[in-house]
Amino acid sequence: MLKHTGRLKGNQRKVVVAYKVVPGEPENCICITTENLDADQHDTLMQTVESSSGQEAFEFATVMQRTRLPDGRNMLAAFHSQGKMVKLPTTSVEMTPDRNTTILLSELNEIIAQQRGVTVGDLAITDSSATQTQTQTQTQTQSNEPVTETVTDDNNVLSDDALAAKYRSDADRLFKEAKRLREQAEELSPTKKKKKTEEESA
Numbered sequence: 001m002l003k004h005t006g007r008l009k010g011n012q013r014k015v016v017v018a019y020k021v022v023p024g025e026p027e028n029c030i031c032i033t034t035e036n037l038d039a040d041q042h043d044t045l046m047q048t049v050e051s052s053s054g055q056e057a058f059e060f061a062t063v064m065q066r067t068r069l070p071d072g073r074n075m076l077a078a079f080h081s082q083g084k085m086v087k088l089p090t091t092s093v094e095m096t097p098d099r100n101t102t103i104l105l106s107e108l109n110e111i112i113a114q115q116r117g118v119t120v121g122d123l124a125i126t127d128s129s130a131t132q133t134q135t136q137t138q139t140q141t142q143s144n145e146p147v148t149e150t151v152t153d154d155n156n157v158l159s160d161d162a163l164a165a166k167y168r169s170d171a172d173r174l175f176k177e178a179k180r181l182r183e184q185a186e187e188l189s190p191t192k193k194k195k196k197t198e199e200e201s202a
Contacts, residue, residue, distance in 0.1 A: 001098055002049065002097055003055050004016050004017050004054065005017075006096050007094050008094075009094050011091050013033060014034045015036055016049055016060060017030075017060060017093065017095070018030045018032055018061040018076075019059055019061050019124075020058075020123065021123045022087060022124060023124040025087075026120040026123075027089060027094060028089055029090045029105055030085050030087050031086055031088055032085055033086065034046075035159070040069070041070075044069055048063060048067050048075070051063075061125070061146045062125070089106075090106035092102060093105040095156060119168070147193065174185070
């Protein structure tokens with residue numbers, strides 16, 4: 001049995017469920033589409049899922065918060081910033097704990113809630129850092145084309161204006177990072193192009 005693994009009901013694409021329940025939206029979850037990951041990210045993700053801490057966690061995202069990718073970045077933050085985490089209806093996600101078992105996430109949540117004597121909404125993590133990531137994911141992700149094919153119209157898909165704003169924000173961030181790296185490069189080894197040009201003209 002392997003927890004947190006599933007697939008999209010519509011196209012069978014594999015996912016890892018980071019949050020089974022979104023705070024205030026018990027009918028939605030947040031997933032990672034594994035086929036959109038780089039090879040090293042995919043391997044690290046699946047190793048984390050299969051680890052004892054991954055299997056013991058109720059919500060896999062709590063383990064992602066403590067896991068580093070091969071490049072040193074925090075897994076949860078990196079996947080969020082890259083748009084790898086998407087909000088989906090729990091009725092569109094099938095959990096596949098083994099090859100012979102399939103259950104809709106919506107049904108699984110109902111079973112867990114009944115066992116705990118609470119509502120499905122009560123299953124949502126209320127930790128501040130987790131909630132912040134969930135909220136940001138709801139409003140900033142869902143830009144992966146393979147996933148949006150299965151997302152319903154009422155699932156807060158980004159509008160063109162919002163998507164454009166996100167692209168501008170990303171561009172500004174990358175520009176600042178590029179500028180910082182150039183400054184560091186200059187400190188290590190100042191550009192000699194100007195000096196060389198002056199020598200040639202002499």
